[in-house]
Amino acid sequence: MSTQHIWEVKAKNTPLLKKKCSHCNSERFQCSDKFRLNAQKKNIDIWLIYRCVKCNNTYNMAVFSRIRTESISKEIFNQFSENDTEIAWKYAFSQEVIRKNNVEADWESVAYEILYPNFSVEDLINMNEEMISFQIRSSFDFNMRLSTVTRTCLELSSSKLNLLFESDAVYCNEKPFQKMYKFKNGDVIKVNRQILINTYLIGKENLFLSTVDGQ
Known part of the structure; x- marks a missing residue:
């Protein structure tokens, strides 16, 4: 059975929102990791609070609007009430919530x-698999190209990564690699081991190439 290696992408902060501030000339708002809740009878509104990066002016991004209180579990309601960071990040990265609020995330932030x-x-020479398998793990999707992750994890220059692509040596989820594809949690990348070795050895001594070819 072949081994599946892990590439773990960890976000260090939530994305800024591209939004003009009504109080200053800033065009970015930062998530405060706090919620605002407003209950009226049996309905509840929940917003994720953002603050202008310059003047601290607030913007409330709607998470739930006029939903029945019984439709939210007690555990999740407590997370909102206690400003749980994990659930705040979940909605700060939610492309669906961002889209519904007609705002744009600055994913590059x-x-x-x-x-x-x-x-x-x-290490690669001593492996037995024809294709080396990697799985991406990430708690959040933030519009990053899979090619960026692949180049980083394989420690290749852009030109050498392009050589791999041109050789049809890289597959994502059993399909040919698409350069513009944005990674998702659980994506499986497979790389042809021999072509990867040869790519690493471009520019190296011919003696090393002979060793690889004669394995």
Whole structure:
């Protein structure tokens, strides 16, 4: 059975919102990780509070509008009431909620880190699999191209990554790799091991290439 290696993409902050402030000249709002709740009889409104990055003016992004209180579990209601950071980030990254509020997220404002196994050429040579399999794990989708993650995790220059693509050596979810594709949690990337080795060795000594070809 082949091994599936993990590429973990971890966001360090929530995306800013592209929105003009009515009190200053700023065009960005930052999530406060806090909610505003307003209950009227059996209905409830829930907003995620944003603040202008310059003057602290507030903007409330609707999460739920006029929904029945019984439609929200007690556990989730308590998370909203207690300003739980995990659920705040969930909705701050929700492209559906952002779209419904007719605002735009600044996805480039999201800082991130990627945790991945670092394979040497020798490690790759000693593997048995024809295709090396990787799975992406991420709690949030933030409009990042899969090609960016792949180039980082394989530690390749853009030109060498393009060589892999041109050689049809990379597949995503069993389909040919699309450069413009934005990654999703659970995506599986497979890379042809031999072509990857040869790509790493471009510009290296011919002696090393002979060793690989003769394995």
